[in-house]
Amino acid sequence: MSTNNESARLDSCPVAGHEPSLASASLKDPELRAHPNEFYWTMRHRDPVHFDEGIGMWLVSRFEDLQAVFADPVVFSVEAGFKDSYAKGFFDEFKAILEAEGGGFFPDAIMTDPPEHTRVRKLMEQAFTAHRVKQLEPEITDVVSGLIDRFADQGHADGVSDFAVPMTIEIICAQLGIREFDPEKIQRWSLAVTAQISQMQDREAMVRNAKDICDLQNFLIAEIRKRQQTPQDDLLSDLIHARAEDEAENTLTFEEVVSLARALMIAGNETTATALGNLLYFLATRPEMQRELYEHIDDDRYTTRFVEELLRLEPPVRGLARTTTREVELGGVTLPAGAHMLLLYASANDDETVFECPRKFDMARKNIGRQMAFGGGVHRCVGLSLARMEVKVAAREFVRRLKDIRLDMPVEDVRYLPTVATRSIEHLPLTFSKR
Amino acid sequence: MSTVTVTLVQVDGEVITIEDAPVGESLMEVARSRGVDGILGDCGGGCACATCHVYVDPAWEAKVGKPDDIEEMTLDMVSHVTRDNSRLSCQIKLAPELDGLRVNVAPAD
Numbered sequence: 182m183s184t185n186n187e188s189a190r191l192d193s194c195p196v197a198g199h200e201p202s203l204a205s206a207s208l209k210d211p212e213l214r215a216h217p218n219e220f221y222w223t224m225r226h227r228d229p230v231h232f233d234e235g236i237g238m239w240l241v242s243r244f245e246d247l248q249a250v251f252a253d254p255v256v257f258s259v260e261a262g263f264k265d266s267y268a269k270g271f272f273d274e275f276k277a278i279l280e281a282e283g284g285g286f287f288p289d290a291i292m293t294d295p296p297e298h299t300r301v302r303k304l305m306e307q308a309f310t311a312h313r314v315k316q317l318e319p320e321i322t323d324v325v326s327g328l329i330d331r332f333a334d335q336g337h338a339d340g341v342s343d344f345a346v347p348m349t350i351e352i353i354c355a356q357l358g359i360r361e362f363d364p365e366k367i368q369r370w371s372l373a374v375t376a377q378i379s380q381m382q383d384r385e386a387m388v389r390n391a392k393d394i395c396d397l398q399n400f401l402i403a404e405i406r407k408r409q410q411t412p413q414d415d416l417l418s419d420l421i422h423a424r425a426e427d428e429a430e431n432t433l434t435f436e437e438v439v440s441l442a443r444a445l446m447i448a449g450n451e452t453t454a455t456a457l458g459n460l461l462y463f464l465a466t467r468p469e470m471q472r473e474l475y476e477h478i479d480d481d482r483y484t485t486r487f488v489e490e491l492l493r494l495e496p497p498v499r500g501l502a503r504t505t506t507r508e509v510e511l512g513g514v515t516l517p518a519g520a521h522m523l524l525l526y527a528s529a530n531d532d533e534t535v536f537e538c539p540r541k542f543d544m545a546r547k548n549i550g551r552q553m554a555f556g557g558g559v560h561r562c563v564g565l566s567l568a569r570m571e572v573k574v575a576a577r578e579f580v581r582r583l584k585d586i587r588l589d590m591p592v593e594d595v596r597y598l599p600t601v602a603t604r605s606i607e608h609l610p611l612t613f614s615k616r
Numbered sequence: 617m618s619t620v621t622v623t624l625v626q627v628d629g630e631v632i633t634i635e636d637a638p639v640g641e642s643l644m645e646v647a648r649s650r651g652v653d654g655i656l657g658d659c660g661g662g663c664a665c666a667t668c669h670v671y672v673d674p675a676w677e678a679k680v681g682k683p684d685d686i687e688e689m690t691l692d693m694v695s696h697v698t699r700d701n702s703r704l705s706c707q708i709k710l711a712p713e714l715d716g717l718r719v720n721v722a723p724a725d
């Protein structure tokens with residue numbers, strides 16, 4: 182099955198024909214992960230809450246069933262399955278390595294359920310409101326321009342390693358207040374953390390990743406120590422010293438601060454870098470959209486909608502896990518207690534009962550804001566305004582400065598990172614010329 | 617006065633009156649903590665998710681005021697259900713002059 186044909190067929194509406202057999206299909210298969218939309222379609226129509234034998238998880242594929250999950254964050258728990266799905270199969274060994282060499286094992290303070298989740302989450306929400314992020318626009322524009330300047334004259338660059346990855350790292354480090362860092366190390370650390378939820382890690386890789394996470398933690402602990410005595414004007418200091426009006430002590434424990442700094446660094450990186458990779462792929466394969474975007478470059482409503490529809494069409498996060506804390510019915514299936522589920526945000530965004538002609542890029546969609554690239558409910562992405570802003574500024578500055586952006590490789594050679602959690606382009610060689 | 621009375625009409629028609637809504641909190645926070653149907657507040661008041669969308673009663677429109685540019689942009693993403701009197705309730709901060717405020721909760725679709 183050629184990629185070109187697939188996208189042409191899915192782009193026409195309505196979706197027709199060919200159904201992959203669910204029994205033999207699994208997200209374990211890299212080919213299927215690279216081109217999953219037919220699989221999603223078949224699930225939504227034939228078996229909306231489908232058990233994937235290959236990865237041992239229930240796949241939730243319909244928009245309405247995901248909404249039911251979001252409405253009950255205690256029955257569909259983030260926390261309950263943590264031990265089973267994190268560092269899958271090697272949890273105790275993984276934990277021991279972090280305790281011995283990484284300053285400790287710090288359970289994720291945001292990967293919890295209400296009511297604990299509510300307390301921690303509130304502190305993070307204040308940092309990333311749409312109004313605060315709007316003030317960062319000039320700073321983000323400077324970072325983006327600086328990166329593009331480095332390769333604009335060359336006529337070619339890798340959209341992922343020369344742009345998407347360094348851009349997101351620079352921005353999140355600036356927010357946290359971390360001034361000195363090695364982008365390559367941070368990229369490695371990010372991959373090591375995301376590998377823990379990828380379901381694809383063998384023991385050898387786990388040990389390697391655990392060592393990288395130790396490095397990351399030691400790095401963050403040093404930065405946190407610097408700010409414990411003398412707070413600075415940055416997010417890391419805000420987290421350390423946050424306290425409610427009626428509290429005598431800081432709200433967050435040291436362990437919680439480390440875990441949140443780690444979460445921000447990683448959650449904000451891999452996902453946004455993936456979104457930027459998707460943006461560049463999209464522009465490079467749709468020259469007419471480069472022109473249209475250029476014509477609307479200073480129209481904020483246009484660029485905002487452009488980004489939202491892109492996130493709907495190509496959601497960076499394919500799906501994340503939940504575990505049932507009791508027997509419960511979902512989409513006509515009775516799930517036992519302790520069932521591991523993967524919430525397929527990518528399939529919900531493809532659900533034709535909510536988004537007409539879902540494979541079509543259509544910025545005029547009225548309900549564009551219902552798209553689920555950022556999840557939903559109490560765990561809805563806390564960094565969503567920052568993420569949108571980063572993608573918007575990148576889109577704007579790329580077409581403002583460069584034209585004739587093209588893929589410098591055959592479309593069918595595009596490869597994705599080996600993970601079920603995201604759908605991330607690995608390398609994206611591009612050519613272009615300066616405007 | 618440190619509290620005000622606000623009334624929200626749910627999509628199903630049920631009328632919820634909150635008599636001790638603290639001044640200084642947002643309408644979203646107050647409604648969410650009372651479990652008003654349809655006010656989810658996913659982004660915690662960040663003006664980014666539009667899950668706290670209400671229609672302001674015409675009698676109150678002038679006092680509540682219009683959305684700013686950022687709020688307009690978020691409302692634009694749910695334009696299948698917006699009206700001239702649409703506001704995000706997380707951006708409505710309760711103040712003494714809003715005592716008696718009445719809004720209708722907007723449907724998700």
Ligand code: HEM
Pocket residue numbers: 259291292302309353444445448449450452453456496497498501502526553554555556557559560561562563564565567568569
């Ligand atoms: C386009 C880029 C991004 C995408 C697609 C994305 C997607 C998501 C999704 C789907 C979730 C829901 C998790 C769940 O359902 O369990 C989430 C949560 C989260 N995201 Fe993002 N994200 C992005 C960027 C960011 C950025 C820039 C930050 C930080 C500055 C961030 C921080 C977080 C955090 C801390 C959570 C956990 C929230 C919670 O559980 O309450 N994300 N993100």
Ligand code: FES
Pocket residue numbers: 644656657658659660661662663664665666667668690704705706707
């Ligand atoms: S709570 Fe998200 S926009 Fe109001």
